[in-house]
Amino acid sequence: MIQRNTTSARQPDPQQGIERCSRRQFLKLAGLGSGALAAGSAGTGALLHSEPARAVPTSARIVIVGAGAAGLGCANRLKDRLDGAEITVIDRREPHYYQPALPLVGTGVWSPSTAKDSNARYMPAEVDWVRSMVAEYDPDNNRVVTDEGERIEYDYLIVATGLELRFDQIEGMSPELIGSHGIACVYDTPDHGERSAQAVQAFAQQGGKGLFIRPPGDIKCAGAPLKVAMITEYLLRQSGARGRSELHYYPPGSSMFTQPDLDTFLKDYFPGQRGIDIHYHHRVKGVEPEAQRVTFESDEHGEYTEPYDLLHIPPPMSAPEPVRESALAWPEGEADAGWLEVDQHSLRHRRYPNVFGAGDVCGVPVSKTSASAKSMIPVVVDNLVDVIAEREPSAAYSGYTSCPLITEVGEAMLIEFNYDLDMVPSFPFIDPLKPQWTAWVMEKWLLHPTYNAMLRGRIS
Numbered sequence: 478m479i480q481r482n483t484t485s486a487r488q489p490d491p492q493q494g495i496e497r498c499s500r501r502q503f504l505k506l507a508g509l510g511s512g513a514l515a516a517g518s519a520g521t522g523a524l525l526h527s528e529p530a531r532a533v534p535t536s537a538r539i540v541i542v543g544a545g546a547a548g549l550g551c552a553n554r555l556k557d558r559l560d561g562a563e564i565t566v567i568d569r570r571e572p573h574y575y576q577p578a579l580p581l582v583g584t585g586v587w588s589p590s591t592a593k594d595s596n597a598r599y600m601p602a603e604v605d606w607v608r609s610m611v612a613e614y615d616p617d618n619n620r621v622v623t624d625e626g627e628r629i630e631y632d633y634l635i636v637a638t639g640l641e642l643r644f645d646q647i648e649g650m651s652p653e654l655i656g657s658h659g660i661a662c663v664y665d666t667p668d669h670g671e672r673s674a675q676a677v678q679a680f681a682q683q684g685g686k687g688l689f690i691r692p693p694g695d696i697k698c699a700g701a702p703l704k705v706a707m708i709t710e711y712l713l714r715q716s717g718a719r720g721r722s723e724l725h726y727y728p729p730g731s732s733m734f735t736q737p738d739l740d741t742f743l744k745d746y747f748p749g750q751r752g753i754d755i756h757y758h759h760r761v762k763g764v765e766p767e768a769q770r771v772t773f774e775s776d777e778h779g780e781y782t783e784p785y786d787l788l789h790i791p792p793p794m795s796a797p798e799p800v801r802e803s804a805l806a807w808p809e810g811e812a813d814a815g816w817l818e819v820d821q822h823s824l825r826h827r828r829y830p831n832v833f834g835a836g837d838v839c840g841v842p843v844s845k846t847s848a849s850a851k852s853m854i855p856v857v858v859d860n861l862v863d864v865i866a867e868r869e870p871s872a873a874y875s876g877y878t879s880c881p882l883i884t885e886v887g888e889a890m891l892i893e894f895n896y897d898l899d900m901v902p903s904f905p906f907i908d909p910l911k912p913q914w915t916a917w918v919m920e921k922w923l924l925h926p927t928y929n930a931m932l933r934g935r936i937s
Contacts, residue, residue: 532557532558532559532560533558533559533560533862533865533866534559534560534561535559535560535561535562535865536561536562536563537559537562537563537632537633537865538562538563538565538630538631538632538633539555539559539562539563539564539565539631539632539633539634539635539861540565540567540621540629540631540633540634540635541555541564541565541566541567541604541634541635541637542567542568542611542621542634542635542636542637542638543566543567543568543636543637543638543639543836543838544566544568544570544573544596544600544606545568545573545637545638545639545836545850546836546847546850546851546928546931546932547637547639547835547836547837547850547853547854548566548568548635548637548638548835548836549566549573549596549599549600549932549933550835550850550851550854550931550932550933550934551635551637551835551854551857551858551934552564552566552600552601552604552934553599553601553932553933553934553935554854554855554858554934555858555861555862556601556603556604557934558858558862559862559865562865563605564601564603564604564605565604565605565606565607565629565631566600566604566605566606566607567607567609567610567611567621567623567629568596568606568607568608568610569608569609569610570596571595571596571597571608572593572594572595572596573594573595573596573598573599573932574592574593574594574665574666574667575591575592575593575594575925575928576592576664576665576697576698576847577698577846577847577881577924577925577928578591578592578670578925579592579663579664579665579666579667579669579670579701580663580698580701580704580705580708580883581708581883582663582667582670582671582673582674583661583662583663583669583670583671583673583674583677583705584663584673584674584677584678584705584708584709584712585674585675585677585678585712586708586886589667589668589670589671590667591925592667592670593667594929599929599932599933607623607627607629609623609624609625609627610623610624610799611623611624611638611799612624612799613799613803614636614799614800614803614804614805616634616803616804616805616826616829616832617804618630619631619632619634619831621634631831632831633831633832633833633861633864633865634829634831634832634833635832635833635834635835635857635861636800636805636817636832636833636834636835636838637834637835637836637838638796638797638799638800638836638838639697639797639836639837639838640697640794640795640796640797640837640838640845641794641795641796641797641798642664642665642791642792642794643792643793643794643795644792646792646793647761647762647763647764647790647792647793648762648763648764648772649763649764649765649766650763650764650790650792652665652669654764654766655669655672655673655676656671656672656673656675656676657672657676657766658766658767658769659676659679659680659769659785659786659787659788660676660764660766660788660790661673661674661676661677661705661787661788661789661790662789662790662791662792663701663705663789663791664697664698664701664791673789676787677705677708677709677712677787677789678712680709680713680786680787681709681712681713681715681716681718682716682718683718683786684713684718684719684720684721684722684786685721685722685723685785685786685787686722686723686724686725686784686785686786686787687706687709687722687723687724687725687785687786687787687788687789688725688727688771688783688785688787688788688789688790689702689705689706689709689724689725689726689727689753689789690702690727690761690788690789690790690791691703691726691727691728691729691791692729692760692761692791692792692793692794693729693730693760693793694729694793694794694795695794695813695816695845696791696793696794696845697794697837697845697846698844698845698846698880699734699735699844699845699880700734700880700881700882700892701791702726702789702791703726703733703734703743703882704882704883705789706724706726706747706753706789707751707753707883707884707885708883708885708886709724709787709789710724710751710752710753710885711884711885711886719752723754724751724752724753724754725753725754725755725756726747726753726754726755726756727755727756727759727761727773728755728756728757728758728759729758729759729760730757730758731757731758733747733755735844735898736892736894736898736900737898738900738909738910739882739890739892739909739910742910756775757776758775758776758777759773759774759775760773760774760775761773761774761790762774762780764788764790765782768784769784769785769786769788770782770783770784770785771783771785771788771790795815795816796815796816796817796838796840797838800815800816800817800838801815801816804828804829805817805818805826805829805832806818806840807840811840812840812842813840813841813842814840815840816838816839816840817834817838817839817840818840819833819834819839819840819841821841821842821843821874821876821896822873822874822875823856823860823870823872823873823874824839824841824853824856824857824860824874825860825864825870830864831864833857833860833861834857835850835853835854835857836849836850836853837849837850839853841874841876842876842896843876843877843878843895843896844878844880846878846879846880847928847931848877848878848879848880848893849877849878849879850931851928851931851936852874852875852877852878853874854931854934855872856872856873856874859871859872860872875895875896876894876895876896876897877893877894877895877901878893878894878895879891879892879893880892880893881916881919881920881924882916883917883920884912885912886917887914887917888912888913888914888916888917889912889913889916889917889919889920890909890910890911890912890913890916891903891904891907891909891916891919892909893909
């Protein structure tokens with residue numbers, strides 16, 4: 478708790494209090510609450526255990542598909558919650574990427590090494606790590622088939638594959654173009670980020686016409702396109718090139734962000750405070766890299782082309798093909814068609830009760846972020862353990878998600894909300910709709926250690 482002078486009859490303002498406190502004081506305060514920040518304890522709906530639960534004896538075969546944040550977090554928690562289970566993790570990927578850092582890597586603010594790690598550092602020694610990728614799901618026969626032809630049977634399955642970047646849905650675009658012809662895309666890997674930084678930094682020095690795209694549909698970290706636009710605007714001001722530049726942001730619909738309070742804020746803040754023009758109802762059809770032109774489909778203007786000097790172009794995203802083509806996916810016609818079909822609260826599959834989902838692959842009405850995965854992990858593990866112990870699932874995911882929305886280097890806003898789109902701040906004395914250094918300190922110093930603890934299953 479912040480100590481305040483109580484000698485005055487005037488009630489102090491909490492926001493002024495936090496802005497007056499020193500950075501050292503705030504770091505000490507935030508250190509006490511960083512678990513709540515990353516975990517979103519105000520909104521997970523998971524049971525928070527004061528002491529480790531007794532391990533449940535079982536010989537169940539559990540397969541976890543995916544060694545990203547959600548898969549590793551589930552594996553580490555399960556090996557402590559179960560005694561005798563046979564746990565298998567299937568994923569060929571050796572590197573592990575801290576993807577929340579990529580917008581800052583992709584604008585040249587942070588080094589690519591910030592986002593690089595290794596799955597081996599977090600993989601439990603007690604699990605069987607199969608270095609393959611799942612090519613086919615066969616839930617009717619309780620088995621998966623790897624891309625090397627191996628059939629692996631299970632009693633319980635956790636799908637935690639993450640998502641797939643669909644560059645194939647933009648004519649003329651491929652990941653090989655990132656970093657050339659003024660093209661940037663900070664998503665997916667530190668390599669994409671490093672090459673994007675070359676394009677962004679060159680543009681920041683010379684200025685010109687910058688276009689920033691928000692692709693249609695569900696995407697990983699919906700705040701990332703906003704962050705890249707605002708950081709680029711900041712870099713232009715720092716270099717003195719802002720006066721000879723124009724910046725444009727293209728959302729596919731009529732909103733800037735899902736959460737309505739932030740949406741209202743951004744619709745005023747982008748053009749009013751940052752001079753970034755917003756063009757609603759635009760979708761990218763194709764790119765001509767050599768000519769540095771992009772083709773849009775617009776509700777108002779139809780199909781037309783626009784030249785650019787910098788183009789930040791995240792592609793549409795979907796569940797990986799083996800998931801979206803399987804019986805586990807939401808069927809066509811549903812709002813989440815192609816994503817993993819799970820109950821939004823229990824995260825248990827709606828038709829296959831021995832299947833659960835965690836992370837970005839889940840077809841649930843909430844942003845796909847590492848904070849979402851962090852809140853999903855204990856729910857999935859608690860409910861799976863309940864089922865193994867022949868109990869009713871006891872945990873529920875409230876849809877908690879979080880976005881540290883970086884507005885410029887040294888300032889950010891911490892946005893936290895749930896399925897109801899209500900703000901659920903972990904630090905109520907910090908105004909979530911005011912750019913300030915406190916949220917930046919959290920982004921820079923607190924979130925990565927908490928993320929690593931999540932991978933090891935140590936935070937509820």
